[in-house]
Amino acid sequence: MLTCRKCKKELPPEKFGMVYKTLATGERKGYRQTACMVCWRNSYLSREGKRDIHREGSKNWYYNNPEKAKEQRLRKYKISLEEYNLMRLQQEYKCAICERSEQEVEQGRAKSTETALQVDHCHTTGAVRGLLCTNCNTMLGKSKDNVGVLQKAIEYLRDKETAL
Secondary structure, eight states: OEEOTTTOOEEOGGGEEEEEEEOTTSOEEEEEEEEEHHHHHHHHHHSTTHHHHHHHHHHHHHHHOHHHHHHHHHHTTTOOHHHHHHHHHHTTTBOTTTOOBTTTSOOTTOOTTSOSOEEEEOTTTOOEEEEEOHHHHHHHHHTTTOHHHHHHHHHHHHHHHHHO
């Protein structure tokens, strides 16, 4: 365990970045940073203009590498772009709940080159359940994946429907 010089937390060595220096002999030597990666990044981005440069660079990278950006986002669900596209094909390019096609779905901040179907996963196990549109994914998220809440919502709608 190492202690960060900024936040004073004891953290495993993996949480500290490496700095590499080339010695006069030509040998490359690596040193652990004294600040953890979180503190180092916060310190770096707090310098004049660095945050804007970083933000602009990230924005350009995402714009210029849409396929790699998709792969990067899918990594947190432990699926590849090929597996994602296979799921889209199996669902006939439709939301698994409302069955609207990708073209009919509101894409929010997504660019037109991106697909509107989002990966739905269990927050407890991390298992991928399917692909949903933004509205259906938000509905499940707002209900905290609680079946009882969703059933009460259905009952509520049915009661109000008959009242009209």
